[in-house]
Amino acid sequence: MVRADHEPPAHRRRHGLRAWAGRQYWPALWYLLPAAIVYTLFVLRPLGQTAWISLFRWDGLTEGRWVGLGNYRALLSDTRIPAAIGHSLEFVVFYALLPVALGLFLAALMSRIRVYGLSFFRAVLFLPQILATVVVAVSWRWLYDIDGPLNAALRAVGLGSLARAWLGDYHTALPSVGLVGTWVMYGLCMVLFLAGTQKIPTELYESARIDGCGPVREFFTVTLPALRGEMSIALVLTITYALRNFDLVWNTTTGGPGTSTTVPSVFIYQGAFLTHEVGGAAAISVCLTAVVLMVTGLVMRLVRGKEG
Amino acid sequence: MLTSRRQTVIGHAVLAVAAIAALYPFLSVVLLALSKPGTRQSGFTLPTSISFDNFSEAWSRGLFSQALLSSLIVAAAVVVGTIVLAVLAGYAFAAFPFPLKGLLLGLLLVGLVMPYEATVIPLYYQLRSWHLTNTYWALILPQIGLSLPFAVFWMRTFFVSTPPALREAAAVDGASRFRTLRSILLPMAAPAIGTLATLLFLFAWNEFLLALVLVPDDRSVQTAPLALSFFAGNRRNSNPGVTAAAAVIVALPVLISYIALQRRMISGMLAGAVKE
Numbered sequence: 001m002v003r004a005d006h007e008p009p010a011h012r013r014r015h016g017l018r019a020w021a022g023r024q025y026w027p028a029l030w031y032l033l034p035a036a037i038v039y040t041l042f043v044l045r046p047l048g049q050t051a052w053i054s055l056f057r058w059d060g061l062t063e064g065r066w067v068g069l070g071n072y073r074a075l076l077s078d079t080r081i082p083a084a085i086g087h088s089l090e091f092v093v094f095y096a097l098l099p100v101a102l103g104l105f106l107a108a109l110m111s112r113i114r115v116y117g118l119s120f121f122r123a124v125l126f127l128p129q130i131l132a133t134v135v136v137a138v139s140w141r142w143l144y145d146i147d148g149p150l151n152a153a154l155r156a157v158g159l160g161s162l163a164r165a166w167l168g169d170y171h172t173a174l175p176s177v178g179l180v181g182t183w184v185m186y187g188l189c190m191v192l193f194l195a196g197t198q199k200i201p202t203e204l205y206e207s208a209r210i211d212g213c214g215p216v217r218e219f220f221t222v223t224l225p226a227l228r229g230e231m232s233i234a235l236v237l238t239i240t241y242a243l244r245n246f247d248l249v250w251n252t253t254t255g256g257p258g259t260s261t262t263v264p265s266v267f268i269y270q271g272a273f274l275t276h277e278v279g280g281a282a283a284i285s286v287c288l289t290a291v292v293l294m295v296t297g298l299v300m301r302l303v304r305g306k307e308g
Numbered sequence: 309m310l311t312s313r314r315q316t317v318i319g320h321a322v323l324a325v326a327a328i329a330a331l332y333p334f335l336s337v338v339l340l341a342l343s344k345p346g347t348r349q350s351g352f353t354l355p356t357s358i359s360f361d362n363f364s365e366a367w368s369r370g371l372f373s374q375a376l377l378s379s380l381i382v383a384a385a386v387v388v389g390t391i392v393l394a395v396l397a398g399y400a401f402a403a404f405p406f407p408l409k410g411l412l413l414g415l416l417l418v419g420l421v422m423p424y425e426a427t428v429i430p431l432y433y434q435l436r437s438w439h440l441t442n443t444y445w446a447l448i449l450p451q452i453g454l455s456l457p458f459a460v461f462w463m464r465t466f467f468v469s470t471p472p473a474l475r476e477a478a479a480v481d482g483a484s485r486f487r488t489l490r491s492i493l494l495p496m497a498a499p500a501i502g503t504l505a506t507l508l509f510l511f512a513w514n515e516f517l518l519a520l521v522l523v524p525d526d527r528s529v530q531t532a533p534l535a536l537s538f539f540a541g542n543r544r545n546s547n548p549g550v551t552a553a554a555a556v557i558v559a560l561p562v563l564i565s566y567i568a569l570q571r572r573m574i575s576g577m578l579a580g581a582v583k584e
Contacts, residue, residue, distance in 0.1 A: 106326065
């Protein structure tokens with residue numbers, strides 16, 4: 001996290017007012033002003049307005065009607081919401097827990113050996129990260145297509161009865177989209193953790209060996225604690241991606257079939273721009289933002305806090 | 309030596325499998341795009357003959373030349389605008405004392421962590437009332453705003469890492485603050501700015517939701533990912549080969565720059581993540 005350093009020293013703070021009058025701080029303002037204007041107009045102000053809009057019943061066209069927390073109460077009784085939250089949690093498993101587990105598994109395997117061709121593997125594993133999500137979605141729609149490679153492979157090994165339109169089936173759509181998220185994220189986790197293990201001093205492993213640690217104990221006493229910083233980064237990035245998750249869901253299934261892959265961000269887009277329930281959509285935005293900020297803070301605290 | 313040969317082999321085998329899995333989905337789309345229209349493609353056999361028919365059809369039907377141009381204009385404007393603002397603000401945060409610095413950095417941090425879904429609804433109504441929806445400005449201005457937290461922290465970290473003696477020496481020689489920035493710090497910052505520019509370009513190029521919300525109706529300003537999304541979602545385009553070619557067209561500029569700049573992009577993304 002960013003430290004709020006460069007606090008003005010005490011003697012300067014005491015003379016704060018005089019410094020303002022003496023124009024000591026004016027230059028800083030001139031340098032900050034352009035960025036502050038753009039940031040305020042296009043980030044902070046909309047953020048506040050979202051919260052404000054969430055207190056109205058509004059169709060985006062006519063005058064809004066003040067309903068206070070009514071939109072939030074309506075969310076509590078909306079039967080679509082628990083399902084969407086459930087989907088989001090399942091996506092967290094696919095987008096965050098699975099990639100982190102895969103990354104840790106690889107890190108455990110590679111912890112004490114020199115990695116050959118790391119820069120090559122890094123470049124290949126990072127590929128899913130740089131492709132536009134729309135491109136990723138189109139690629140996987142082909143993989144999952146009824147005539148696509150996955151079904152062709154199943155038929156080739158005599159499991160043709162399992163072949164199906166994976167994204168169009170109520171039972172398989174959610175895990176299918178989830179696996180795409182795993183694919184996007186596992187390379188990042190592997191690269192992060194591999195880089196982390198290469199920095200662990202070999203003496204730690206040597207002393208663990210002398211103390212008679214097996215590979216499993218060694219992983220838990222040496223490798224895992226050393227990767228704490230990398231883990232918090234990986235978890236924040238992947239969980240945030242899983243909770244937001246608009247681009248991928250919209251371009252693979254648009255929330256369907258039925259409502260089997262709906263997530264909150266899909267409701268935000270639909271409510272705000274298709275069905276004209278802008279106030280309700282804003283209320284979902286506020287909740288989503290709060291959850292993302294809370295999870296980020298929590299992960300940072302849980303994983304990093306122990307470092308002291 | 310602690311290293312056991314068996315472990316080395318197993319580890320690298322797993323790594324190789326992971327690399328193939330990372331490569332395969334996009335590779336199969338490239339092969340599909342290169343196959344002759346109408347031929348069956350299982351995705352495992354190499355096509356016997358290479359054909360660019362799918363590409364020419366996607367290119368002419370999907371208006372991708374216009375979309376790529378729009379993406380280029382938007383991404384370039386976002387990169388230049390963000391860097392100018394972030395250099396100035398990052399310099400102020402790193403080199404000047406002023407009150408409420410911690411609070412301002414905290415506000416920036418909110419923008420870094422917040423999902424930008426939280427801003428699209430008011431952004432749409434605000435930009436519409438300014439008659440800016442369906443123009444490049446609707447994509448450029450909000451993306452500059454949303455890129456600023458990352459870019460300002462990035463530049464601030466760089467300026468903090470430069471020796472303060474440098475600034476003091478320049479001040480002794482009578483250089484103004486701006487002169488110090490322009491003639492001494494900016495030349496030093498070139499590599500950091502280069503990496504930042506690459507990342508900002510990548511993010512702007514791949515942006516989807518803002519484009520979907522803010523330029524939905526005018527095909528001449530739609531960016532490449534949005535054009536691809538509409539093209540692939542169109543039920544009449546049932547030919548998977550043409551859709552695959554469209555996806556390759558949209559991915560190609562990023563892929564080429566990735567091949568050229570991969571070291572910088574990866575280290576930048578990792579460093580950026582670590583700073584977060």
